[in-house]
Amino acid sequence: MPMPAATARSAETGAEPSLPASTQGLLVVNLGTPQAPTAAAVRRYLAEFLSDPRVVQVPRLLWWPLLHGVILPLRAPRVARKYAQVWLDDGSPLAVYTARLAAAIGERLPGVPVAHAMRYGEPGIDAGLRALRDRGCGRVLVLPLYPQYSTTTTASVADALARIAKDAAELPLRMVDQYSTDAGVVAALADSVRAHWQAHGRGERLLMSFHGIPQRLVDGGDPYSTQCHATATALAAALGLGHGEWLVTFQSRFGREQWLQPATDATLRLLGETGLGRVDVVCPGFPADCLETLEEIALQNAALFRAAGGGxxxxxxxxxxxxxxxxxxxxxxxxEFDAWR
Structure with a gap:
């Protein structure tokens, strides 16, 4: 079930033994990415991602033939070409930045072993937990890099942890389920926007684009939309933005059902049609750059904005x-460690 939107809470699995603080570890989890910008690698990744019932809530008997017979054969080559446009020398942007971020967090937590994992793809969550256990950790805090809670993302990590804990209950786990208005993260976001403005000038609007989810899920109690708007409001306040200077949109729609509105691409098209000279776009729900930011926003949506008449x-x-x-x-x-007593 969704967690309340207004509070930051943690979910726990396993029994908590009496352990010294030095035995605690941290697992940083992100969504996942293909291992290479090839159709075969993308197909393997998408097959795992789109097989998760948290992501696609369609009966297996209907979804499986469609996924493997139509969607993957058509989508994998097209998505692979998109990945190739943003691939880094060291690999996928999301994989590279997630690994670097986990290492940087570890540098700030002396004595705490830190590993990173992906919900889909490699390294897997189970491998990350084994690595921490092998380094002497007796309990592990899991930090999904999803600032806003959603049943489609955060809950899926909780599902994986529950399965792992059932098979290997000797390692107690605790999960941070959201940090949508964390003061430190909001301040860092605001500083990054100011630094960009100082270096490149300032646009006429600041558009904050979040990943979308089906409206049906929000209607059913998923707090994601509320938390996205809370993040955006906090960021706008930190930047001192007034009414009309910023807006919230949702991107990356998949399938035919209604998703959260307004859509990023449709909004940019409308802004372009008004002849807006410049729009700045930030993605506060994405801690690390990935296909959805570097290709969808910075390339695809930038071209759409220009084609519509924008600058x-x-x-x-x-x-x-x-x-x-x-x-x-x-x-x-x-x-979180201090609260885990």
Whole structure:
């Protein structure tokens, strides 16, 4: 079930033994990414991702033939070409930045072993937990890099942890389920926007684009939309923005059902049609740059904005492994450890 939107809470599995603080570890979890920008690698990744009932809530008997017979054969080559446009020398942007961020958090938590994992793809959550156990951890705090709670993302990590805990209950786990208005993260976001404005100038609007989810889930109690708007409001306040200077949209729609509105692409098209000279776009729900930010926003939606009659779309990068981001998350983790007595 969704967690309340207004509070930051943690979920626990396993029994908590009496352990010295030095035995605690941290597992930083992100969504996942293909291992290579190839159709075969993308197909393997999408097959796992789109097989999760938290992501696609369609009966298996209907979804399986459609997924493997139509969607994957058509989508994998197209998505692979998109990944190729943003691939880094060291690998997928999301994988590179997640690993760097986890390492940076670890540098700020002396004596706490830190590992990273992906909900889909490699390294898997079970492998990350084994690595921490092998390093002597007797309990592990799990930090999903999803600032806003959703049943489609955070709850899926909780599902995986529950399965793992059932098979290997000797390792107690605690999960941070959201940090949508964490003061340190909001301050880091605001600083990154100010730094971008100082270096590149300021647009006429600041558009805050979050990943979308089906409206049906929000109607059923998922707090994601509420938390996205809370993040945006906190960021706008930190930047001193007034009414009309910023707006919230939702991107990455998949399927035919109604998703959260307004849509990022439709909004940018409308702004372009008004002849807006420049719009700045930041993605506060994405801690690390990935296909959805670097290709969908910075390339695809920038072209759409220009084609509609707009001028420049200036994409403001995610926080990635910036020192202020690592500082904020390390402080969050330290508070969670202090609360885990």
């Amino acid at each position: 420049t779309l200036a994409y403001i990068p995610c926080l990635n492994d910036a020192p202020a981001h690592a500082d904020a998350l390390a402080a969050l983790v330290a508070r």
